[in-house]
Structure formats: C-alpha cells, structure tokens
Amino acid sequence: MSSTPADPDHRAHPDAVVEWFDSHCHLQTEYLAGDQGKEPDQPGAHAEPHASRLAGAIARASEAGVTRMVCVGTDAATSAEAVELARAMARADSVATAEGIQMWATIGLHPHDAINGVLTLDSILAAELPDPRGGSATDKSSTIVVGIGECGLDYHYDHSPRDVQRAAFAAQIELALGHRLTLVVHTREAWDDTIDILAATGVGLAPGIFFGPGSEGYLRACVCRAPDVLSEAMGRLGPALS
Numbered sequence: 705m706s707s708t709p710a711d712p713d714h715r716a717h718p719d720a721v722v723e724w725f726d727s728h729c730h731l732q733t734e735y736l737a738g739d740q741g742k743e744p745d746q747p748g749a750h751a752e753p754h755a756s757r758l759a760g761a762i763a764r765a766s767e768a769g770v771t772r773m774v775c776v777g778t779d780a781a782t783s784a785e786a787v788e789l790a791r792a793m794a795r796a797d798s799v800a801t802a803e804g805i806q807m808w809a810t811i812g813l814h815p816h817d818a819i820n821g822v823l824t825l826d827s828i829l830a831a832e833l834p835d836p837r838g839g840s841a842t843d844k845s846s847t848i849v850v851g852i853g854e855c856g857l858d859y860h861y862d863h864s865p866r867d868v869q870r871a872a873f874a875a876q877i878e879l880a881l882g883h884r885l886t887l888v889v890h891t892r893e894a895w896d897d898t899i900d901i902l903a904a905t906g907v908g909l910a911p912g913i914f915f916g917p918g919s920e921g922y923l924r925a926c927v928c929r930a931p932d933v934l935s936e937a938m939g940r941l942g943p944a945l946s
C-alpha cells in the first residue's frame with residue numbers, strides 16, 4: 705500500500721512525496737451509471753463496468769499522489785453505487801488496490817434531490833450501517849461507509865423547495881450523529897441557514913464536517929467567503945469543522 709517506512713532523508717528532500725486524500729469524488733456516477741452505453745474494453749471485466757475508464761481515473765489519481773478517496777452518494781441509487789464501487793475497489797485484485805489507493809463511500813441525499821425524501825435512503829442505510837442503538841452489522845460494511853451526505857442546501861438552483869431542503873438536511877445531520885459518522889455538506893448561497901441548522905442540531909459532537917465543492921464558481925465564492933463564514937462557524941460548531 706502507500707505507506708512506507710520512515711526515511712531519514714524524506715522530510716528534507718525538496719521533492720518529498722505528498723499523499724493526497726480526495727475526500728469528495730463521484731466516480732460512481734461517471735464510471736458506472738452515467739455511461740450505460742459503453743462496453744468494458746477488457747474481456748472478463750464485467751465485475752467493473754467501464755473498467756478501462758475507471759482504471760484510467762484511478763491511475764491518474766495515483767500518479768498525482770492520491771492514496772485515499774471517498775466516493776460520495778447523492779441519492780439512494782448513487783449511494784448504493786458508491787458502496788458497490790468502494791467495495792469492489794477494496795478487493796485485492798482491483799485497480800485501486802493495484803495503484804495503492806483505498807476507497808470508501810458515503811450515503812446521502814443531495815439538496816437538489818431533497819424532494820425525494822430521506823426515507824428513500826432507508827434500505828441502503830439498513831443494508832450498510834449498523835443500528836446505532838446496538839443492532840447487528842458486519843465489520844466489512846462499517847469500514848466501507850464512512851459518512852453521511854452529501855447533504856445540505858442549494859438556494860442557487862432551488863431544485864427542491866427550500867423548506868424541504870432544510871428538513872432533509874436536518875434529518876441527515878441526525879443520521880450522522882446517530883451513526884457517529886462524518887457529515888459531508890454541499891451548500892450554495894445558503895451559508896446562514898446552513899450554519900444555523902448545523903448549530904441547532906448540536907452537530908459539533910459529530911466526528912467531522914466536510915464542506916464539498918459544487919462548481920468552479922462555487923469554489924471561488926467559497927474561498928472568498930471562507931475567512932468570515934468559517935471563523936463564525938468554528939465558533940458555533942466547535943472543532944469538528946474541516
């Protein structure tokens with residue numbers, strides 16, 4: 705795998721290798737469900753649809769120094785695909801294993817799809833996560849699913865009504881708290897409500913909160929607003945914010 709024994713010259717070397725953790729990718733939608741018309745190039749690659757494209761993405765990530773990835777779900781279907789992909793990539797003979805990359809998944813409902821209702825996640829949650837009140841689940845599943853989301857608020861597109869977005873967001877915060885999982889947040893033009901809802905749920909007790917990118921324009925806005933918005937958020941939410 706990617707970790708190597710300590711090298712006394714490693715830290716002093718100007719070209720020291722940096723390992724990147726890609727905490728937010730959607731390889732499942734691009735390489736599984738979103739490309740139904742193409743056939744795998746390699747005979748016997750049926751277990752990994754579109755295997756050659758996936759292998760290319762994994763190889764490029766590895767070449768850039770990525771050693772860990774989280775494949776993020778946006779609704780019931782893409783969450784199930786994220787789990788399927790992460791589980792396939794955990795196998796000893798997978799392209800990710802060959803490249804020294806570990807992959808995990810999240811289960812969540814994007815604010816665009818909030819109108820579907822968080823209950824649509826029930827079956828995938830029941831299949832993949834232990835009952836937080838002490839039910840049974842396998843160790844294998846608990847190591848594949850590491851977060852809830854992406855969830856949040858998107859007032860730019862308003863694909864779902866805002867009150868529905870807020871309710872779905874709050875419900876998924878409760879899921880993250882109940883399962884002791886990291887929360888993956890998508891927020892766009894809705895910072896005030898986002899922080900208010902996070903604070904109201906006592907989410908500072910969650911293992912972590914990741915704010916995910918929405919678009920290039922969003923990223924620029926996020927960077928511009930980060931100092932004031934995030935400093936306030938840190939004050940209200942505590943050290944769980946990442």
Ligand SMILES: [Zn+2]
Binds near residue numbers: 728
């Ligand atoms: Zn995303």
